[in-house]
Every structure is written in C-alpha cells, then in structure tokens.
Amino acid sequence: MSTPATTSAAPAAPAIAPAASSPFMNGNVIDGKAVAAKIREETAAKVAELKAKYGKVPGLAVVIVGERKDSQTYVRMKKKACEEVGIASFGADLPDTATQDEVLAVVAGFNAHPDVHGILVQLPLPKHIDEQAVLGAISVEKDVDGFHPLNIGRLAMKGREPLFTPCTPLGCMVLLERCGIPIKGKRAVVVGRSNIVGMPAALLLNKRDAAVTVVHSATPKADAEAMCRQADIIIAAAGQAQLVRGSWVKPGAAVIDVGTNPIDDKTKASGYRLVGDAHFEECKAVAGAITPVPGGVGPMTIAILLRNTADSGERFLTGTVKVSSKPQRKGLARLLPTRDQLASPLPLLAAAVGVAAGAVLQRATAGRR
Numbered sequence: 096m097s098t099p100a101t102t103s104a105a106p107a108a109p110a111i112a113p114a115a116s117s118p119f120m121n122g123n124v125i126d127g128k129a130v131a132a133k134i135r136e137e138t139a140a141k142v143a144e145l146k147a148k149y150g151k152v153p154g155l156a157v158v159i160v161g162e163r164k165d166s167q168t169y170v171r172m173k174k175k176a177c178e179e180v181g182i183a184s185f186g187a188d189l190p191d192t193a194t195q196d197e198v199l200a201v202v203a204g205f206n207a208h209p210d211v212h213g214i215l216v217q218l219p220l221p222k223h224i225d226e227q228a229v230l231g232a233i234s235v236e237k238d239v240d241g242f243h244p245l246n247i248g249r250l251a252m253k254g255r256e257p258l259f260t261p262c263t264p265l266g267c268m269v270l271l272e273r274c275g276i277p278i279k280g281k282r283a284v285v286v287g288r289s290n291i292v293g294m295p296a297a298l299l300l301n302k303r304d305a306a307v308t309v310v311h312s313a314t315p316k317a318d319a320e321a322m323c324r325q326a327d328i329i330i331a332a333a334g335q336a337q338l339v340r341g342s343w344v345k346p347g348a349a350v351i352d353v354g355t356n357p358i359d360d361k362t363k364a365s366g367y368r369l370v371g372d373a374h375f376e377e378c379k380a381v382a383g384a385i386t387p388v389p390g391g392v393g394p395m396t397i398a399i400l401l402r403n404t405a406d407s408g409e410r411f412l413t414g415t416v417k418v419s420s421k422p423q424r425k426g427l428a429r430l431l432p433t434r435d436q437l438a439s440p441l442p443l444l445a446a447a448v449g450v451a452a453g454a455v456l457q458r459a460t461a462g463r464r
C-alpha cells in the first residue's frame with residue numbers, strides 16, 4: 096500500500112519486518128478474519144463432538160434492550176455466527192421502554208433455562224437501566240461476556256482463573272498468540288480503561304506476564320505518546336478515531352486496534368467508513384504487526400464469544416458446573432459464603448454485594464415467578 100500524504104509527523108522509518116511470520120499475517124498486517132475463522136472452525140468441531148456425545152448443543156441467549164441500530168446489527172451477526180457453528184441461539188428483544196425489573200426477569204429466566212449455557216446482554220443499555228445490576232444478575236456460570244464482578248475479580252487475581260474472560264480482550268491475546276508475538280516479559284501499553292475492553296485487557300496482559308501501563312483520558316497526550324513509544328505491544332481501545340499516530344509506535348512493535356469509529360467518507364455509498372483508534376497507514380509503516388479495521392479485532396470478538404459459549408456448554412453437559420444456574424440457597428444460607436467464595440476473598444466481597452442485590456431482586460420479581 097502507498098503511504099498517503101498526511102498532516103502528521105509520521106516517522107521516516109523503513110518498513111519493519113513482521114515480528115513473526117505466521118499464516119495469519121500478510122506482511123505485517125494481522126488477518127483477524129482468518130484467525131477468527133480458525134477459532135470458529137475449532138468451536139464447530141467442539142460443538143459437533145458435544146452433540147454426538149450428549150445429544151445436546153451449547154446455547155447462547157442474547158438480550159437486547161432498545162432499538163439502537165448498531166446493537167441490532169451486532170446481535171444479528173452474533174445469531175448468524177451461532178448458527179454457523181451449531182450453537183443454539185435464544186433471544187429477547189425488549190423495547191426502549193422496558194423497566195429494569197423486566198430486564199432482570201428476562202435474565203432470571205435465562206439463568207434458569209437448562210438449554211442456555213451463555214447469556215449476553217448487549218451493551219450499552221438504555222440510560223434508565225442500571226447496567227451494574229443487570230450484569231451482576233447474570234449467573235456467573237453463564238457469563239460468556241466475562242463482565243460479572245466475580246469473573247473480573249478472578250481475572251485480576253494471581254492464582255485465580257475466571258470462568259470466562261471478556262471476548263474482545265481475549266480476542267486481542269489470541270491474535271498475538273496465533274501470530275507468534277510474545278507477551279511474557281514484554282512491555283504493553285493499553286490506551287483506554289473502559290470496563291469492557293481497556294481494563295480487562297490490562298488485567299489479561301498482566302496475567303500473561305507483560306509489564307502493563309494504562310493511559311487514558313486524564314493522561315497528557317505527550318505522556319501517552321512517550322509511554323506508547325516504549326511498548327512492545329500497544330492495545331488501542333480509547334474510542335477515539337486515529338488517536339495513536341505513527342510517531343507513538345516503537346519500530347517493530349505490535350499494534351492491536353480495538354476501535355471501530357465511523358468517519359465521513361464521501362467516496363462510500365454509505366457516506367462513512369470505519370477507522371480504528373490507531374492511524375493505520377502511519378502505524379503500519381512502523382509496526383512489526385498491526386490489526387486493520389475492519390477485519391482485525393472485530394471478527395475475533397464474535398469468534399471468542401462462540402468459543403466461550405461452547406466451553407460453557409461443555410462444562411454444563413459434562414457436569415463440571417450445575418445445570419440449574421445456581422443452587423438455590425434459601426434464608427440465612429444465602430448469607431454464608433460458598434466454598435469457592437471462601438477460597439477467593441475479593442470475589443467474596445463482590446458476592447456479598449450480590450447477595451444484598453439478590454435479596455432486593457427476589458422481592459422485586461417475586462410477583463412474576
């Protein structure tokens with residue numbers, strides 16, 4: 096590709112050899128679609144195996160509240176992807192006007208549904224709905240998005256493993272791994288600290304033994320740039336179009352771009368095109384490996400969701416977790432920690448909050464059940 100004339104001070108660095116040669120790279124560009132296709136293929140094989148052994152397939156429930164067009168597109172893509180690998184898909188479409196209790200009741204229904212092994216509540220939720228309450232109500236054993244506080248808590252802790260790891264950050268790690276890019280002992284900078292990408296990405300990199308720095312909206316840009324320039328791996332997840340410039344990238348570093356920002360493009364019929372949080376052409380000229388947008392991290396998010404769902408189905412069907420989402424703990428027993436919770440104190444704290452919320456929830460939805 097030619098380097099476009101841009102206004103920025105792109106370094107005059109020569110093209111750097113890819114950090115690793117991999118069947119999933121074209122030059123230094125990581126083919127996220129190809130890695131995702133491979134993960135889906137592996138997932139389809141697992142689903143077929145479970146079906147042959149147990150006569151059942153993993154099931155994913157997707158809950159969508161409101162009429163956001165982008166959310167509807169993503170949900171449609173997820174359902175189609177489920178079909179392709181043989182995962183059963185369930186859904187609930189609630190109107191913008193749905194109350195929090197209605198959303199919680201839908202989640203409770205899927206928590207109890209024996210053929211549903213994964214539950215995803217599409218984000219963002221309408222403003223009048225408490226996201227924390229809804230995500231916390233998803234059975235931790237069905238939390239395929241990995242957003243439940245118990246799963247995040249375990250991701251943060253040494254010697255603990257979450258049941259599920261958030262799909263987009265895990266997709267970033269799988270891209271690095273399948274392209275032969277080392278993480279252990281390397282310097283990583285995560286640009287952005289959102290709950291769904293930046294923060295869990297930083298926790299995951301830390302778990303994989305990288306030295307991790309997080310920069311964000313309160314970091315002076317010059318500092319963010321200087322820290323990025325030290326990084327072997329940059330994860331760009333700021334939600335700002337083309338924030339990471341070529342001058343931010345150390346020659347040979349890997350740039351994993353999580354952004355999907357629509358920008359005006361009069362040459363497209365739609366009037367826009369998607370760009371990442373990194374300036375692709377500038378960064379590509381310096382990086383050892385870089386993900387494009389689209390065709391990079393995006394397809395991995397869905398592939399990992401399918402893989403998480405298949406893993407969950409496997410745990411349920413093999414009896415590694417209980418089929419009814421949570422053993423019903425009545426009365427005072429609910430206040431006592433479970434054995435698992437006793438083994439990890441931080442999630443215990445989260446669980447204590449959960450018990451309180453659960454008590455409120457039970458009262459709130461008692462009339463419905």
Ligand SMILES: Nc1nc(=O)c2c([nH]1)NC[C@@H]1CN(c3ccc(C(=O)N[C@@H](CCC(=O)O)C(=O)O)cc3)C=[N+]21
Pocket residue numbers: 169215216217218219240262263355369388389390391392393394395396397
């Ligand atoms: N609970 C929850 N879990 C999510 O995982 C979740 C969510 N809420 N809310 C919205 C974001 C966004 N998201 C994407 C999924 C696929 C692509 C994807 O496949 N993108 C294609 C391009 C698609 C296009 O062209 O529009 C690509 O990058 O190649 C992008 C973004 C999942 N999300």
